[in-house]
Amino acid sequence: MDKTIEIPPRSGTAFTLSRGERLTVIDPRGEQVADLVAYNRNDTDEVISSGRTLDYASRIYLTTGDPLYSNRSNVMLRIIEDTVGRHDFLLTPCSSDTFRIIYGDVNPHRGCFGNLAAALEPFGIAPDRIPVAFNCFMNVPVDSKTGAITVEPPLSRAGDRIVFVAETDLIIGLTACSALQSNNGSFKPIHYRIDPVA
Numbered sequence: 001m002d003k004t005i006e007i008p009p010r011s012g013t014a015f016t017l018s019r020g021e022r023l024t025v026i027d028p029r030g031e032q033v034a035d036l037v038a039y040n041r042n043d044t045d046e047v048i049s050s051g052r053t054l055d056y057a058s059r060i061y062l063t064t065g066d067p068l069y070s071n072r073s074n075v076m077l078r079i080i081e082d083t084v085g086r087h088d089f090l091l092t093p094c095s096s097d098t099f100r101i102i103y104g105d106v107n108p109h110r111g112c113f114g115n116l117a118a119a120l121e122p123f124g125i126a127p128d129r130i131p132v133a134f135n136c137f138m139n140v141p142v143d144s145k146t147g148a149i150t151v152e153p154p155l156s157r158a159g160d161r162i163v164f165v166a167e168t169d170l171i172i173g174l175t176a177c178s179a180l181q182s183n184n185g186s187f188k189p190i191h192y193r194i195d196p197v198a
């Protein structure tokens, strides 16, 4: 049975992931970003933390073997497989403000932020509690001298994937990113699947 679920272009979803379960995020067509956020299912004040994770990793590019920490320094997820090796954990989810400020859109799309807010609302999670996301497949190189960052086309090709294992019981928010620049100019779906405890 194919358990793969599709997130349509420019949309998002939220679901629970239990300790030991594996979450596979797949880029079915290539060059498409998926923003991922995670909350402790039993206390949603505990949330995935870019700052703590990058601090403890002493690196900004994370891949197989790397843990993703919470604001309380507990490991929420661990990357156990990664066919791309380039993801971003610096930038916030794209939002109507992103499109207004960076793209100059007059009637901006709500972006990953709005999609996450809508998907997380049934779990009692307010928009102000959405943190910097782990941006699967997002390619943000950093100039080593100036620290300048650019958003480049993802290195992911059709069928590439990243697999996480849950280290505790979680609520996950996941999107097919809505920002043109992040996805090399086109909006594509994202696929994911949940596999039981290994």
Ligand SMILES: [Zn+2]
Binding pocket: 035, 093, 094, 111, 112, 113, 175, 176, 177, 178, 179, 182
């Ligand atoms: Zn986005």
